[in-house]
Every structure is written in C-alpha cells, then in structure tokens.
Amino acid sequence: MNSRKATAALALAMAMALGASACSSDSKDDKGGNKPSSGSSKAAKGTDAALTSIVNASDKKGGTVVMENSDVPDSLDPGNTYYGWVQNFSRLYARTLLTFKPAAGKDGLTVVPDLATGLGKASADAKTWTYTIRSGLKYDDGTPITTKDIKYAIERSNFAPEALSNGPTYFKSYLEGGDKYQGPYKDKNPNGIASIETPNDTTIVFHLAKPFADFDYLATFSQTAPVPQAKDDGAGYVKHIVSSGPYKFASYTEGAGATLVRNPQWSKANDPVRTALPDRYQIKFKVDAVTIDNNLLAGNTTVDSGGTGVTPQTQAKVTGPKYKSSTDDSYAGATAYMAINPKVKPFDNIECRKAVEYAIDKVSVQTAIGGSVKGDVATTLLPPTVNGYAKFDEFPTEGNKGDKAKAKDALTKCGHPNGFSVNMTARSDRPAEMAQATAVQNSLKQVGINASIKSYPAGKYFSNFAGVPSYVHEHQLGLMMTAWGADWPTGYGFLDQIVDGSAIKPSGGNNLQELNDPAINKALSDAISNTDAAARTKAWGDIDKMVVDTATVVPLIYRKNLLYRPDNATNVTVTQAYLGMYDYLLLSSSK
Template sequence: MTAHRRRKVTLITALAMSVSLTGLSACSTGASSDPAAAAATSAPKSGGDMRVGIVGGSSKDTLDAHAPVTHPDEARAIQLYDTLASYDNDHKIQLALTDAITPSTDAKTWTVHLRAGLKFSDGKPITAEDVVFTFKRITDPKSPMAGATALSTLDRDALKASDAQTVVFSFTSPYATFPDTVAQYTAGIVPVGYDPQKPVSSGPFMVDSFTPGQQSVFVKNPNYWRAGQPYLDKVTIIDFPDDTARVNALLGGQVDAIDQLPLGQVNVVKANPAMKVLESATGSWLPFTMRVDQAPFDDPKVREAFRLIVDRKQMVDQVLGGHGTIGNDMYGPFDACFPSDAAQRQQNIEKARQLLAEAGKSNLSVDLVTSPAAAGLVEAAQVFAEQAKAAGVTVNVKKVDPGEFYGDQYLKWSFSQDFWFTRDYLPQTAASGLPGAPYNETHWNDKEWTDLVTKAQATTDATARCGLIKQANKIEFDRGGYIIWGFPNSVDAYSSAVQGLTPDKSGIPLTSFGFRNAWLNK
C-alpha cells in the first residue's frame, strides 16, 4: 500500500455505530492498518519462504472461505480471502476491498463501493456480482455457512449489484453493525462459481498445495490489491497439535515462526538470541461450555455453582503464567458497550455447595472434554478439576485429539471447552449465542436475551444500543452456559530473521496481518 492512495468512507455519523468508520476518511492505506514498518529493523525485502507452525489441525481441515472451524482453517481463510472491511491492530474497523460503505438514514440499506482495479488471483476482476454471489452463498438457506446467522435479516432477493463496483444490501430491519459483520474472516470475498476444492483467491496468497491435517503451501498472489504486498513469495502453514513438537520445530529451525507459544517456554525462547517473542493483549477467550439443555447443566443453579467454583486469578496465574487478564463470564472486552463496571465474580465454594445441594446435585461427578486444540485448554481443564474438589464436585478430564474434538461430537459435548478470538459483543452472539448460530456450543436459547440482542442489532443510537447489550450481558452472566475465566494474551514466537510482525489485539497477530506484512532477513 502507498501513502498517496487515500480511501474515502461515506457514513452518516448520526448513526453512531458500535464501531465507527468516520475516522478513516483521511487515512492513508499504509497507516494504522500496516504498522510493520514502524516495528521493523530494516526496510521490507521481497522474496523468501516463511514456514509457520500453527496449533491444532485435523483430517477435517478445509480451504472453504466460509466454513472454517479449526485454528489452521482460520489461518488459511485469512491468507486466501480478503473481506470488504477488516480490523486494524487496535481492533478498530477499517476498509479493505471497499473504498466506501454507506448506510441509509434508517440503517436498513447499506451501499458498498469496491476499490477500482481489484483482481482475483486468476486475473479476473473482483466485481459487485462476486460480492453478491459471496453473500448469497453464505446465507443460502439450504446450506447456511458460518456467517449466516449474523445476516439473518438480509433480504437476499433484494441483494443486488447496481453497477460493476457497487452492491446494495437491504435488510428487513435496521442493521447498525453491518461493518462489523463484513469484517469477519468468515465473510471473505470469492468469485462467482467458487469451488472450495480449487479456490481462487482475493487475499494476499493463493494455494499451491494442501494436505488436510498436515500442511498447506501458499504462494504470493500477483494480483493482490495492496501495493507491494505480500513481501514473501511463499508461506507454508504446518499443523502442530502437539505443543512440544511445535516449539522444537522452531528451536531446531524447521519453522520460522509458531503461534501460541506454551507459556512455560517463554523464558526459554527469550533466552535464545536467535528468537523473539511477540506478545499481544487480546479479547480472546477459552471458555468452559455447559450445555444448558442437558443435565446437570439444564439447572441454572448448577451453572451458577460451577462459575463460583472458579478461582479466576489462579487460572490466569497458573494456566497463563500471568500472561492475560481476569474474566468475568462476559465476552467482548474491547466492545465500547462492555460492562467493565460490573462487580467481579469471585470464587465462593460455600455458595457453590449450597446451590448444588438446592439442585439435588451434591457430590456431582461430570466429564469435562478437553483437547490441545488451543494453548491453555488442557491446563485450564486440569486446574478447574482441582478447584472443583473443594465444592464436592468430581471432574473427570477427558483429553481427546483435535480431530475428535472438532469431529462429529463437536457442539454435542455436555461439558467442554473452546477457544474464540477477539470479537465485539453482537458479532460474537451471531457466531455462538443466537438460535441457529453455527457454533452454539452451549445450546443457549433464551427468548428474553434473544429479543434484547435482536433489538440491539437494529438500534442505531449508540447509547440505547449499549443499554440493551449490557442487559443481555447481565442475563448471560446470571444464567448463561459459559464460564469465562480470563482473556489470554496471544504469545507467539519467531526467528529473528523474520521482520515486520507487530502486536495485534485480534488474538491472531501472526495470521491476521502478519503473513502479508512479514519479510525475511536471511
């Protein structure tokens, strides 16, 4: 990207959306979204092959732009497909494939204008028809994709390309947070007739080879719209379900970077002059998930008891080694509407015992399914099991590999865990909370809560919307199916030969901007 290219954002500022785009009207395309130059020790250098070890992966890995499940899936999607908008390193909305996103006064209609000269990796122009195809594919009622729930009020019949660069999105009710929705990595733009087995790319890289559960090789997209990027000729993403193997691969020089460095290895890597640690404060979270439609968690007293069992500080200190912040059973900490003034829930074993007795569940025994699908999951399960003993609860930790964890039983476990990257509140509800959400792992279906969230999505006044979001947060805090004990920092590691990496609040700094910003000095 070059400093002389400017992007224009046309917005009605009176909407006061949850994430405003008005501040981008005078931004250079090479400013806040690409801080690599400021973090680098040398000028960007083109060429080279960067090998990256990513946690997790299984035989069910996919290249589908709109159906990522595992962490490597998400890494691949971000490299292959750009979105209409995106987030910068501070989790602020910025434009991507668009140069204008314009709402109607009632926020029921949004007009998106594509940048000039955009091309897919095969050289074909990226047009408004491709955008229409993308969002009709995501919202296909016969096969809804991961982002479909967030677009449930989209009038698919009215979705149209008014010219080659302009798309008009019409909604059946006001949709104040549209820019958030089109900034999600599950909304990558694909061409008309898209084949996920032979994907054509709109992102910085394109597929060279792909072996599910093992590795994927990407090469530079010669038609990428950001001038000069990516710097690398090739990126190889290697799946590493095992933490030790991933760290050893970095230390042994088999890879140039790894994500989710085990916290016990931070000092080891820092002591190596050939290595660097990249740490980012994030809104990522590793919840315990309780199915509210299955015993014993269909009783809200049991769910409250389990939340009171947790010593959150011990969790952060022991599981994260202090590399994170304490949670309060509410997600979206960077959301402008996050109830940061809410009283912090503390461990209360006596109250937990009382609630379990009232529910007729004293001396309860439960299975907790965990997996090394993300750093800290297994450790958190083990710490929780120890903490639960004081309340008379026996927690049987059942460790499975990531392939089984995200296999046929995914979203069916009664008591389990998961990992989520940074999202604001309403986009997160569309992913994991609303009825019909693709990853509703707690089987949450609360009418009062759903009505509040639905109303918040349609509320253009920021103050009123925040009030609704805080009410919805309170309901989940009181009777939801999540235990959110903390927000882990993202701790990655890389060879000192890698340049251009910078902290990122997304929770995925290595893969969000990292690959297209990075270059090698070797």
C-alpha cells in the same frame, strides 16, 4: 451508524489497556494501506515492541514465511471458516469488501476498503447498504471478479449448512428473506436471494430485514471474498480455491499443509492494502505444539499460525533473559470460559449450574496456564478490551479462589448434596486448555462433582463434537471448555454467535451452552438496531450480565498470548482485529 466511530472508541480502549499510545515506526501511504519503513536499523525492538510498533521493519521483497499449526484448520475455504487465525491468513489469497488496516497499534483496528472503493453507504435506518468495488479486478486464472461473485460467496457460506457448516450466519439472520432462502445448492433460481442486488458488475446492494448498525464490520468477514460459481463444488472447493489476493495455492494437502505462491494476476495498483513482500508461504498442520515452539526459537519457523502463544512448557524459557526481548505479551481480545449445557442433566437445574460457578478456583486455572502472563482472571464474558465491557462479578468468591460453602449449598438446593458425575470436554492439542480443564476438574472434585475429561482435536471440535447438539446430548457433555474472541471489535461482534438462540446450529455452532433466552435474543436485536453508538455500547455490558446470570457460562481467563518472534521474522506487529496475533498481511521473512 458510523462504524469508524465505533472503531475509534475501541482503539482508545485498547491504547489505555496496553498502557501506551500507538506510536509506530511504520509509514503509511495515502490510500489507507501500510508501507513498512525501509532499513531494519530503525525498526523497533525489545519486549512487547510489536504491541504498538512494527518490529524488524523492511521493504525487501522475497523470502519464505514458514507457518506451523498444532492441528488442522476448520477449513481454509474463506466461506467455511470461523477460526480467527484463518480469517487473518485467508487475506493473503481472498480479498473481501472491506478489511482491517494492516498497521501497528490502534491503527490496526481501522476498517478500510479492500475490494470496495470505500466504506458502505447506509440508508438512514441502517437497513440498506451499498458498496462499489474496484474495476479491473481478476482471479488468479485471469477471469474478472464481479459483485455477482461476492453475492454468490455469501449465499454459499450462509445458506448451505449441508456443505459449509463452520462459519457464522449473520447474513442469513439479517437479509430480507434470509429465513426462507434455501441456498445455491438447493434453490435453482439463477438470480439467488433477492435481497442482495447486483445491478452491475461493480455495485452490490444489501437489503436487510432489520437495521444492522455494524454492517461495515460484517463486510470485513472472509465470507465476502468472491467465489466464481462455475468453480464451486461445495465442501470440495477448499482443494482448488480460486485466488483474489496476491497469493494463490501452489499445493494443498488436507491434514498436512499448503503452499502459497505469487498470483501473477494481482495488481498492487488495485490493492492499496497489501505489501505482498514474501515470495511464498508454507503452512504445516499437525505439528506438536512444543515442537513449534522449539522451531521458533531455532529460527526454523516464522510464526505459529494459531496465534495463541507459546505452550506452558516453553514459557519459562522465553521469559528468561536470552529470549524475552523477542516476546510480545498481547491481549487477545478473547475470553476463555466453560459452557454449562442446561440440556444435559443435572444442569437443567440452575442451582446445579450455580454449584459449578462457585466451586471453581479461577486462580488455580490461571496458574495452570502459566500465571498472569497468559491472562487475567475473568468474571464477565466480554473482555476489558472490547467496546461495551462493563465490570461485574455475579458469583463472587474470596480472591477468585472458589467458595466451597456456597457450592455445597447450591448442590443441596438442586437435590445433589453429595455431588454428581459429569463429562467435560477440551481440545486435546491445546495444552493450555487441557491444563485449564484439569484445574477445573480438581476444583469441582473438592465439592463432590466428579468431572471426566473428554478430549477432542481442535480442528473438529465444533464441527464434530462440542458444537454438535445431538452429539453433546448423546454423550452427556455437560461442561465444555472453549474460548472466544470478537468477530469484530464491538460487544455485538463478541456476543451474538455465542449467546443468541439463532446461533444454535446442527453442527459447527459456538453457542455451546445452547442458550436460547427470549429476553437476551431481543436485547441483542434491539441494541444492534440502535443507531445511537453510546446506547449500543451500554447495551453490550447489560446483555453480558444477563447471560452470566443464567449460570450457563463460567468466565475463566481474559486471555493473553505470549508470542515469540524469531530474528528472521520481519514486519512483525500484533493486530487486535485478529485476536492479538501477528498481522499476517504484514509478516515477512529475511530467509
């Protein structure tokens, strides 16, 4: 498999979806990095300008980027995160084997070398992948970075759920012996897992149990950011992360925020990807979402780090004449949906699940979050901007407004002709998601299904509540609001962690519906093993349809992010590689 072909295919799809080719005002160096144009007078401006260009381009060094978030991250530890915005943000202090090119438009979907000197060298069967990293790399304390540190980082992030439970476990699923290795905290063998070889300090070889044609995408994940074993203390590592990027932590206060400053050990000569223009980054947690919007409008904040756009309360203001030219309505490459858990009664009966599918007025859900500017009505899990999308509607209703008659018929078939009561979850600090939940609640009530909304904080939503099967079962959480964007921009990168049975975890899981269908599991495994790119692409749409047919998910909205950029934000561009938010490797500030 040539991952560059897959990226190019998605890039073309994105260009078509955005209705424009990716022309940008930036210039690029000859090593795959990105160099903002000097002179802001030539920079792109206007509504949606950052979708395909770099807005307020500048090569000026200095300034502070101020970021705010309405809750806390799952973790800033690169090996213990699954939030897209943390993956984007962590590139400032944690370099990975490969990364997505910081660039405007479709160029931002290109995978380029980061720590590595080139893309992976794959065996003919896509079961062995070899990378060589640059020599002379150093941590912020001056110690050398070696491939042994990358191996250790993967071991701790994929094989130690007792300490690090938030991230995905692709490496565990695909490495030879991944089902037996107990992780570095339990397995005292100093050589670690045998299927990752480090024959010298600059070479790392991955031996897979089965073919994995998307492996270069996996090498972009923050889990490949090196971690020195001597500095690791499991969950506590987040308090003293050792930097491999251009910035290091000057301070970190759990639940409050962090400050990043320049890492004197970082070398631009050894990092063709990053511009590293700002002097510092300040990120604040637990800031009210509407307050963040107001701070953006006042120019006191550079960016909402969550990257999901302004709140419904602020939308009318920013779409007015005064602010509209500073907005970007970006496709998020993500779908908002509701999981239906068949392990919670009465959803063990598919007809009860179908009743929910037919009852929901999706247009009311769209209206609740602010209308079409915040997204299109969804009928599939895969959004149209992800490679492999196929258009279908398994539970059609007139105008996507629900069908009471079909819902009532399904209720009768499942033995609850008068309806039933159920608990539904949503994230308390995400106004749009709460609005969606309320709209769904109103739809269900029309057919006799009484949904009680239980709200939880976003930062612990998956690790403590909706992503913990034992908690879900104990509290009878039958319906769970969520949203998902691709781990990398292919159908597999979108679907695997939310529909494969192996993704069900004791905590921190994203397969909220606990779907473990043997046919779906096999179809995913077969498709990612196929080195024929066209066949893989078709398979993703087929698998999506198989999932929706189980009636365990209700696709709601193909999300858009209505982003706002203050005038003092420079080098602003949207990256589809990170769910349609701004690219934090490029983002700078004139303040």
